[in-house]
Amino acid sequence: MNIVVCVKQVPDTATERKLRSDDKTLDRDAADGVVNELDEYAVEEALRLKEAHGGEVTVLSMGPAKATETIRKALAMGADKAVHLHDDALHGSDALGTSYAISQALKKIGFDLVILGSESTDARTGMLAAMLAERLGAPQLTLARKVEVEPKGGTIRVERITDYGYDKVEASLPAVVSVVEKINEPRYPSFKGIMAAKKKPVETLGVADAEIAADQVGLASSWSEVVDFAAAPPRAAGTVIKDEGDGGAKAAEFLASKKFI
Amino acid sequence: MSEILVLVEHVDGDVKKVTFELLTLARSLGTPAAVWAGPGYSDAAKARLAEYGAEKIYVAAADEIGDYVVAPKAEVLAHLVAERSPAAVFVAATGEGKEIAGRLAVKTDSGVISDAVGVGEGFVAEQSIFGGGVNVRSRVTKGTPIITVRPNSTAPVAAAAAGAEEKVEVALSDAARAARIVERVVQEKGARPELTEAAIVVSGGRGVGSGENFAIIEKLADTLGAAVGASRAATDAGWYPHQFQVGQTGKTVSPQLYIAAGISGAIQHRAGMQTSKTIVVINKDAEAPLFEIADFGVVGDLFQVVPQLTEEIEKRK
Ligand SMILES: Cc1cc2nc3c(=O)[nH]c(=O)nc-3n(C[C@H](O)[C@H](O)[C@H](O)COP(=O)(O)OP(=O)(O)OC[C@H]3O[C@@H](n4cnc5c(N)ncnc54)[C@H](O)[C@@H]3O)c2cc1C
Numbered sequence: 079m080n081i082v083v084c085v086k087q088v089p090d091t092a093t094e095r096k097l098r099s100d101d102k103t104l105d106r107d108a109a110d111g112v113v114n115e116l117d118e119y120a121v122e123e124a125l126r127l128k129e130a131h132g133g134e135v136t137v138l139s140m141g142p143a144k145a146t147e148t149i150r151k152a153l154a155m156g157a158d159k160a161v162h163l164h165d166d167a168l169h170g171s172d173a174l175g176t177s178y179a180i181s182q183a184l185k186k187i188g189f190d191l192v193i194l195g196s197e198s199t200d201a202r203t204g205m206l207a208a209m210l211a212e213r214l215g216a217p218q219l220t221l222a223r224k225v226e227v228e229p230k231g232g233t234i235r236v237e238r239i240t241d242y243g244y245d246k247v248e249a250s251l252p253a254v255v256s257v258v259e260k261i262n263e264p265r266y267p268s269f270k271g272i273m274a275a276k277k278k279p280v281e282t283l284g285v286a287d288a289e290i291a292a293d294q295v296g297l298a299s300s301w302s303e304v305v306d307f308a309a310a311p312p313r314a315a316g317t318v319i320k321d322e323g324d325g326g327a328k329a330a331e332f333l334a335s336k337k338f339i
Numbered sequence: 340m341s342e343i344l345v346l347v348e349h350v351d352g353d354v355k356k357v358t359f360e361l362l363t364l365a366r367s368l369g370t371p372a373a374v375w376a377g378p379g380y381s382d383a384a385k386a387r388l389a390e391y392g393a394e395k396i397y398v399a400a401a402d403e404i405g406d407y408v409v410a411p412k413a414e415v416l417a418h419l420v421a422e423r424s425p426a427a428v429f430v431a432a433t434g435e436g437k438e439i440a441g442r443l444a445v446k447t448d449s450g451v452i453s454d455a456v457g458v459g460e461g462f463v464a465e466q467s468i469f470g471g472g473v474n475v476r477s478r479v480t481k482g483t484p485i486i487t488v489r490p491n492s493t494a495p496v497a498a499a500a501a502g503a504e505e506k507v508e509v510a511l512s513d514a515a516r517a518a519r520i521v522e523r524v525v526q527e528k529g530a531r532p533e534l535t536e537a538a539i540v541v542s543g544g545r546g547v548g549s550g551e552n553f554a555i556i557e558k559l560a561d562t563l564g565a566a567v568g569a570s571r572a573a574t575d576a577g578w579y580p581h582q583f584q585v586g587q588t589g590k591t592v593s594p595q596l597y598i599a600a601g602i603s604g605a606i607q608h609r610a611g612m613q614t615s616k617t618i619v620v621i622n623k624d625a626e627a628p629l630f631e632i633a634d635f636g637v638v639g640d641l642f643q644v645v646p647q648l649t650e651e652i653e654k655r656k
C-alpha cells in the first residue's frame with residue numbers, strides 16, 4: 079500500500095506567533111518551526127498501517143526551506159521517503175491554493191491512502207482533508223479516531239467522531255483520511271531512526287514539476303485576504319484568591335456580582 | 340437585498356441554536372434563506388426557521404443526503420449557489436461545518452473564511468487567532484464569500500419572516516456517495532445543554548481524579564443550567580466521553596461563563612475556550628497557566644471549593 083502523509087511545519091505554539099506587517103502572512107521566521115502535533119499522529123497511523131499491511135510511507139510537506147527539519151523528523155519516525163513541495167510562488171497561498179498545490183503533488187506521487195492531521199495549529203482551518211477529497215474525487219474519511227484497511231479488497235473503515243459520538247464509515251481505496259489525537263500515541267524517533275533519516279531520499283518539487291498553475295497559488299492569487307489585524311487587547315487582570323475555607327463562597331459572590339446567579 | 344444562504348444545523352429533526360445565530364447575523368447583512376439538507380425536516384422546523392427570520396427555506400430532504408460523509412451537503416449548497424447567486428453562504432464552524440464549507444469553496448471556486456467570530460459590512464469577517472492573541476479582519480476576494488461562524492458569536496434574536504418553502508432536488512454525484520455512513524453511534528447525551536451552545540460551561544480535568552468524581556462537576560453544572568466539558572486528560576482517561584472534550588481537537592466553546600476545575604490550561608485546551616466572556620478557574624496549583632486568563636481564580640482543592648460553590652449557589656436561588 080502506497081501511503082502519503084501530509085505534514086506541516088508550524089510555529090511552536092509555546093512561542094509568540096506573529097503576522098508579518100508587510101504582507102500580513104504568518105511570520106514563519108519569528109518562531110521556531112515544529113511538526114504540527116496532529117501530523118505526528120498521522121505519521122504514526124501511516125507507519126502502523128504499513129507495519130500491518132506492507133507498502134511504503136511518503137511524507138509530503140509544502141513549505142519554505144526550513145520545513146526540511148519537519149520532514150526529517152517524520153522520516154526519523156520511520157517514513158521511507160519524502161517530497162518537499164517548495165517554491166517561492168507558493169508563499170501566501172490560502173486554504174484553496176494550498177489544497178490545489180498539494181492535490182497536484184499527490185497526483186504526481188500517486189497514492190492508495192492519504193493521511194492528514196485534522197487541523198493545523200497555525201491556520202486551524204480544519205478543511206484541507208475535505209478539500210483534497212473534493213479535488214481528487216476520493217472518499218473523505220475525516221476526523222478519524224480509528225482506521226482499518228483491507229488492502230486486498232481495497233476497502234477502508236474508519237470511526238469518525240461526531241457531535242453525538244461517532245459514525246462508522248466505509249469506502250474504497252484510494253481515500254483521504256484525517257486523524258484526531260485519540261487514534262494512537264506517536265512514537266519518538268530512535269537514535270537509529272534519526273541517523274537513518276539523514277540518508278533517506280527527499281525530492282524537492284517546484285510549481286512547474288508538480289504541474290501547478292502559477293495563477294492558482296501564492297498570495298496574489300488567493301481567494302481571500304487579510305484586511306487588517308491587531309494584537310488583541312489583553313484580558314483585564316483577574317482576581318486570584320487563595321482558598322481559606324471560603325473559596326467556594328467567594329467564587330459564588332463573584333458570580334453574583336456578574337449576575338450569573 | 341440579496342440572499343444569504345444559511346446552512347441549517349440539525350440533529351434528530353431539531354434545529355440547533357447556532358442556526359438561529361447565523362440567521363440573525365445574516366439578517367443584518369441581507370435576506371436570510373435557510374438551507375435544510377438531509378432527512379428530518381418538519382413543520383416544526385419550518386416554524387422555528389421562520390421565527391428567526393428565514394424568508395426562504397430551501398429543503399433538500401432526501402434520505403440519501405444523510406447517508407454519506409459531508410459531500411452531499413456541499414453539493415446541495417453548490418447547486419443553490421449556482422442557481423441563486425447568493426451574496427454569501429454562512430455555515431456553523433463545527434468540525435463538519437468547516438469541511439462542508441471547504442468542499443463548497445472548491446466546487447464554486449470561492450474563497451472561504453474559517454471560524455469567524457463576527458461578520459460585518461462587505462462580509463468582512465473577524466477572527467481571533469493564535470490562541471486569542473491577535474484579532475484579524477479578513478474577506479473573500481473571489482467568488483461567493485463562504486464564511487464559517489463560531490457558535491455563540493451572535494445572540495439569536497427572533498424576527499418573524501415568511502419562511503417560504505422551496506423543494507430542492509439534487510442528483511448526487513458518485514463522488515458524493517464515496518464515503519458511506521454504515522452506523523451512527525450515539526453516546527450518552529443527557530439532559531444538559533449542548534456544549535457549544537451553552538451560555539455556561541463547567542469543565543473538569545485531570546484534577547477531578549476519576550469518572551465517579553465528575554459527579555461534583557455535573558452537580559455544579561446542573562445548579563447553573565450549564566453544560567459539562569472536560570480536558571483531554573479527562574477524556575483520555577475515560578472519565579468523560581470524548582465529545583465533551585474542550586480544546587483544539589475537541590469543541591471550541593465561547594460561553595458567557597467558563598468554569599474550569601482541575602485543569603492546568605495547556606495551549607491546546609485554551610485554544611478551545613479562550614474566547615469565553617468570563618473565566619473562573621479552580622486549581623490547587625497557583626502556577627497553573629489557566630490562572631493567567633482567569634477573571635476570577637481560587638487556588639485551592641476542587642473537592643472543597645466546587646461543592647461549596649454549588650451549595651452557595653443553591654442557597655442564593
Ligand atoms: C495534538 C494534541 C491535541 C490536544 N487537544 C486537546 C484538547 O482538545 N483539549 C485539551 O484539554 N487538551 C488537549 N491536549 C492535551 C493538552 O496538551 C494537555 O495535556 C491537557 O489539556 C491537560 O489536561 P488537564 O489540564 O486536565 O491535566 P493536567 O495538565 O495534568 O492538569 C491537571 C491540573 O489539575 C490540578 N489539580 C489536581 N488535583 C487538584 C485538586 N484536588 N484540586 C484542584 N486542582 C487540582 C493540578 O494542579 C493541575 O494544574 C492535546 C494535546 C495534543 C498533543
Ligand SMILES: Nc1ncnc2c1ncn2[C@@H]1O[C@H](COP(=O)(O)O)[C@@H](O)[C@H]1O
Pocket residue numbers: 084085086087114116117120138139140141176193194195196197198199201202203204205206207
Ligand atoms: N503546507 C502543508 N503541507 C503539508 N500538509 C499540510 C499543509 N498544510 C496543511 N497540511 C495538512 O492539513 C492538515 C489540516 O490543516 P489545516 O486545514 O490547515 O487546519 C494538517 O494537519 C496537515 O496534515
